[in-house]
Amino acid sequence: MVIALLVLWTAAARPAAARAGDGYAFTPGARSVAGAPGTAGAALLDARHTYRSSLPRDAGLYYRLRLTAADTAYVPVTAVPPPDAAVSATDGIRVSLRDADGTSCSYSSARFGAGISPRPVTAVGQRETGKALCRGGGTYYLLVERLDAGAPGAADRDGRWDLEIAPVTEPGLVRSGATTPPRTWDSATPEPPSGRPLERSGGTGFATARPTGQGVWRTALAPGETRFYKVPMEWGRRLHASAGLGGARGHGYVGGALTLSLHNPVRALVDDASTGYTGTARTTALRPLPPVEYANRYAVPAGVTSVRFAGDYYLVVHLSTRLAEPFGPGPYEVTLRVRVDGRAHAAPGYDGGPVPRDVFTVTDQDRAAALAGGFAHGATGAEPGPGGGGRGGGGTMRLVAVGGIGTGTALLLVLGGWTVAARRAHARAR
Numbered sequence: 001m002v003i004a005l006l007v008l009w010t011a012a013a014r015p016a017a018a019r020a021g022d023g024y025a026f027t028p029g030a031r032s033v034a035g036a037p038g039t040a041g042a043a044l045l046d047a048r049h050t051y052r053s054s055l056p057r058d059a060g061l062y063y064r065l066r067l068t069a070a071d072t073a074y075v076p077v078t079a080v081p082p083p084d085a086a087v088s089a090t091d092g093i094r095v096s097l098r099d100a101d102g103t104s105c106s107y108s109s110a111r112f113g114a115g116i117s118p119r120p121v122t123a124v125g126q127r128e129t130g131k132a133l134c135r136g137g138g139t140y141y142l143l144v145e146r147l148d149a150g151a152p153g154a155a156d157r158d159g160r161w162d163l164e165i166a167p168v169t170e171p172g173l174v175r176s177g178a179t180t181p182p183r184t185w186d187s188a189t190p191e192p193p194s195g196r197p198l199e200r201s202g203g204t205g206f207a208t209a210r211p212t213g214q215g216v217w218r219t220a221l222a223p224g225e226t227r228f229y230k231v232p233m234e235w236g237r238r239l240h241a242s243a244g245l246g247g248a249r250g251h252g253y254v255g256g257a258l259t260l261s262l263h264n265p266v267r268a269l270v271d272d273a274s275t276g277y278t279g280t281a282r283t284t285a286l287r288p289l290p291p292v293e294y295a296n297r298y299a300v301p302a303g304v305t306s307v308r309f310a311g312d313y314y315l316v317v318h319l320s321t322r323l324a325e326p327f328g329p330g331p332y333e334v335t336l337r338v339r340v341d342g343r344a345h346a347a348p349g350y351d352g353g354p355v356p357r358d359v360f361t362v363t364d365q366d367r368a369a370a371l372a373g374g375f376a377h378g379a380t381g382a383e384p385g386p387g388g389g390g391r392g393g394g395g396t397m398r399l400v401a402v403g404g405i406g407t408g409t410a411l412l413l414v415l416g417g418w419t420v421a422a423r424r425a426h427a428r429a430r
Contacts, residue, residue, distance in 0.1 A: 045167050052164060063144070064139060077142075084118070087112050089112060094145045168265075205228060211366065212315070223324040225319055228314055231313050231314075235292055237341070243317055245257060249327070250328060255276045262313060264311070272286075279326075291342045293307070
């Protein structure tokens with residue numbers, strides 16, 4: 001009986017199989033908010049919640065935040081165009097965060113790139129404490145603009161792209177530490193993991209990203225599909241990843257056919273890589289990255305400064321829509337190779353907690369979910385339950401291959417996972 005319950009629960013928790021045309025999975029319970037054409041009347045955003053909005057063509061929209069002088073703020077904005085929107089390589093979004101006087105604290109942009117394929121793209125506005133500009137507390141404004149040169153597609157007649165906005169605040173340190181990044185780290189490309197790939201489908205958004213650890217993973221994608229994975233990274237650990245596209249029949253060349261992107265826990269882009277395709281198997285890999293360290297934020301290269309805190313790092317895989325014409329509708333085999341190394345160490349001495357409170361935390365549950373391919377931190381394959389606009393839903397974890405423990409113990413672990421998930425969901429909704 002216990003075994004039957006475990007089997008049924010495991011099947012229910014498993015994400016639905018990927019289908020061509022699956023849409024972006026917004027955070028369950030995300031609050032709807034309308035952007036304003038100017039700062040007057042701009043809606044207030046709160047880091048305890050995630051928001052849904054939309055951005056029309058040829059327009060910029062404002063949103064409002066209230067920040068303390070002590071906290072660093074990150075405001076990631078994910079733009080989701082319709083699946084058949086006509087886009088160019090330079091289309092995308094631009095995001096800036098400004099103080100009440102209109103001084104810009106930061107600019108960030110995200111573009112569709114060489115694949116010339118509509119997909120979710122994310123840019124982050126940020127206000128860092130200790131900088132010359134934007135030092136004080138008070139009212140700040142997020143400005144989101146379109147970078148759009150293409151003509152609207154069949155599903156893009158009104159020109160609107162959906163938006164997901166997920167603000168985060170990070171406290172300062174109790175004691176000021178070194179303000180220079182680590183001077184030495186092994187920048188050689190590590191050997192990718194080998195072995196027989198295991199099946200692991202990805203999620204369709206940051207909120208449903210599939211927990212993934214070190215190993216070789218395989219999935220099947222159709223042209224135009226995007227899949228999200230998340231790798232829990234502790235302080236001192238280092239991530240490397242590559243993605244391979246299997247061979248197919250057909251003739252021609254598609255630039256940017258496969259794109260692999262890495263985003264940090266506040267969804268800021270760390271690195272991306274893409275490869276062209278002629279029908280023969282191809283692989284693309286991220287550049288070597290340093291270990292996760294607080295002091296990386298003082299570096300200049302974006303690939304170093306963005307590896308500044310522990311938490312979930314997101315691997316995003318996209319197949320260009322342009323693959324379909326010369327090589328067929330697929331699905332295509334995609335292999336993801338993930339390596340995690342380095343020595344974990346304690347977190348820096350934060351003077352308070354971030355919001356959301358677990359955004360820079362890696363738990364034992366997260367590590368287990370990454371190994372088992374289950375769910376933690378709110379990513380589930382089931383329909384979202386009631387939410388308060390927080391970071392996610394239930395936070396359950398699928399238990400597979402529970403070798404070496406009894407079924408009674410396994411059931412207790414399942415129930416314990418449900419209890420922890422329910423407490424987290426309740427805390428986030430408060």
